[in-house]
Amino acid sequence: MRIEDALQRAHEAAAPEVGRGRPAEYIPGLASVDPHQFGMAVASCDGTVHVTGDADVRFSVQSISKVFTLALVIAAEGEQIWRRVSREPSGNPFNSLLQLDQEAGRPRNPFINAGALVVTDRLQSLTGDASGALRDLMRRESGRSDVDSDADVARSELEAGHRTLAVAHLLASYGNLELPVDEVIDQYVAQCALSMSCRELALAGLFLARDGVLSDGTPLLSPRETKRVNAVMLTCGTYDSAGEFAYRVGLPAKSGVGGGILAVIPDRGVACVWSPALGPSGSSAAGLAALDAFTTYSDWTVF
Numbered sequence: 001m002r003i004e005d006a007l008q009r010a011h012e013a014a015a016p017e018v019g020r021g022r023p024a025e026y027i028p029g030l031a032s033v034d035p036h037q038f039g040m041a042v043a044s045c046d047g048t049v050h051v052t053g054d055a056d057v058r059f060s061v062q063s064i065s066k067v068f069t070l071a072l073v074i075a076a077e078g079e080q081i082w083r084r085v086s087r088e089p090s091g092n093p094f095n096s097l098l099q100l101d102q103e104a105g106r107p108r109n110p111f112i113n114a115g116a117l118v119v120t121d122r123l124q125s126l127t128g129d130a131s132g133a134l135r136d137l138m139r140r141e142s143g144r145s146d147v148d149s150d151a152d153v154a155r156s157e158l159e160a161g162h163r164t165l166a167v168a169h170l171l172a173s174y175g176n177l178e179l180p181v182d183e184v185i186d187q188y189v190a191q192c193a194l195s196m197s198c199r200e201l202a203l204a205g206l207f208l209a210r211d212g213v214l215s216d217g218t219p220l221l222s223p224r225e226t227k228r229v230n231a232v233m234l235t236c237g238t239y240d241s242a243g244e245f246a247y248r249v250g251l252p253a254k255s256g257v258g259g260g261i262l263a264v265i266p267d268r269g270v271a272c273v274w275s276p277a278l279g280p281s282g283s284s285a286a287g288l289a290a291l292d293a294f295t296t297y298s299d300w301t302v303f
Contacts, residue, residue: 003042003050006298011052013293014038014275017286021277024257027160029153029193030060033259035277038286042294043202044269045210055198059274060153062256063094064201065191066116067208067237068134069123071229075220076126079228084122084176085115087232094239094282095163097170105174109236111254114167120188121177131190141207141215142200154193161189192256201262202272208252208264230264234302241281248292250303255283263291265300 001009018038025031039054073081090108092099100107100114107115123130131149139147157164168181168188177184196204207214208230212221221229233252238245238261245253251271253263259276261284271294275286295301 001297003044003298006294006300007040007042007050007052009297010040010273010290010294011038014273014286014290017289018275019277021279021285023259023276024278024282027153027157027257029150029156030258030276033059033276035275038275038290039198040271040273040290041198041202042269042271043199043206045206045267047203047206047215049199049202051199054274057274058195058197058200059260059276060150060192060256060258061194061196061201061260062192062258063111063116064254064256064260064262065134065194066111066119067229067233067254067262068137068204069116069119069130069191070110071207071221072133072137073119073123073126074225074229079225081110081119081122084118085110087236089236089242091240095167097163097166100167100170105171105176109232111232111236112239113164114171117164117168117171117184117188118176120191121179121184124184124187125178130187134191135194138194138196138200138204141204142196143203143215144200147194147196147200149190149193150195151193153195154189157189157193158185161185164188198260198272198274201260202270205262205264205270205272209266209268209270230266233264238283239281241283245283245288248288249295250301251291251295252302253291255287257282259284259287261287261291266302268300271300
C-alpha cells in the first residue's frame with residue numbers, strides 16, 4: 001500500500017479517538033489546548049514528507065525531546081551515560097519517586113523523568129547550554145530556524161513542577177546529578193517546552209532511521225549507537241504501556257504528554273503523530289490508534 005493510502009487509513013482509524021481522554025491538565029500551559037486536533041506526518045529517509053490533518057500545527061514536544069538529548073550526550077562521549085541510567089522498562093508512572101528511591105537513585109531508563117533529568121544534567125555539563133544544543137539540532141534537522149521553546153508552557157511547567165523538582169532533589173541526594181538542581185530543572189523544562197509540528201519532528205528524527213546520519217550527510221551517531229537508542233525506545237519509550245504499544249504498533253517510539261508520538265522505521269523513515277487528548281498511560285489515544293493502523297496497512301514495521 002502507498003504511504004498516502006496508509007496515512008488515510010491511519011487518519012480514519014484515529015478519528016473516533018480524537019478528543020477522547022484529557023490533555024495534560026497538571027501543566028496549565030497544556031490543559032488549555034484544543035483536544036479535538038489530529039495531525040500525522042511520515043518522512044522517508046530521502047526527506048520526502050507525506051502529511052494528513054493538522055501536521056503543521058506546532059505543539060509542545062515534552063518527553064519526545066528526551067530521545068534527542070540522549071542522542072546528543074551519546075554523540076559527545078559515547079555510552080558513558082549508561083553508568084548513571086539503566087535501560088529497563090519501568091513498569092511504573094513516568095514521574096515515580098518510589099522506584100527511584102528503592103533503586104538508590106539510579107533511574108530505570110532515560111525516558112522517564114528521573115532518567116531524562118540525569119541526561120539533561122550531563123548534556124548541560126558537556127555544553128553549558130543543554131536546551132540550546134537541543135534547539136540547534138532541531139532547527140538544523142527540521143530546516144526551520146524559528147523552532148524554539150514556548151515560554152508560556154515552560155513557565156507553567158516550572159510553576160506546577162513540584163514532583164519533577166522532587167525527583168531532581170532525590171537524584172541529587174544520591175549523588176546522581178553533577179550540577180545544581182535549579183540549573184538542571186531550568187534546562188529540562190526548556191527542552192520539554194520546545195514547540196514543533198509533526199512535519200518538523202519527523203524530519204528532525206530521520207537520523208534515527210538512517211543509522212545516525214544527519215541531513216547534511218555527517219554522522220551524529222554510529223550505526224551501533226543508533227540501533228541501541230532505537231532499542232531503548234522500543235522497550236521504554238511509551239511510559240508504563242511499552243508492552244501494549246509494541247504489541248499494537250511494533251515500532252521504536254517516544255511519546256510525550258503534549259500528545260505527540262515519534263516512531264522510527266529503520267532504513268525507511270519516521271512517523272510523527274499528534275492529538276492532545278491522552279489515554280490512561282499518558283500517551284495520545286488517537287496517536288496510538290493511528291500508528292496501529294499505519295503499521296497494519298503499510299509494510300513500515302520492524303516485524
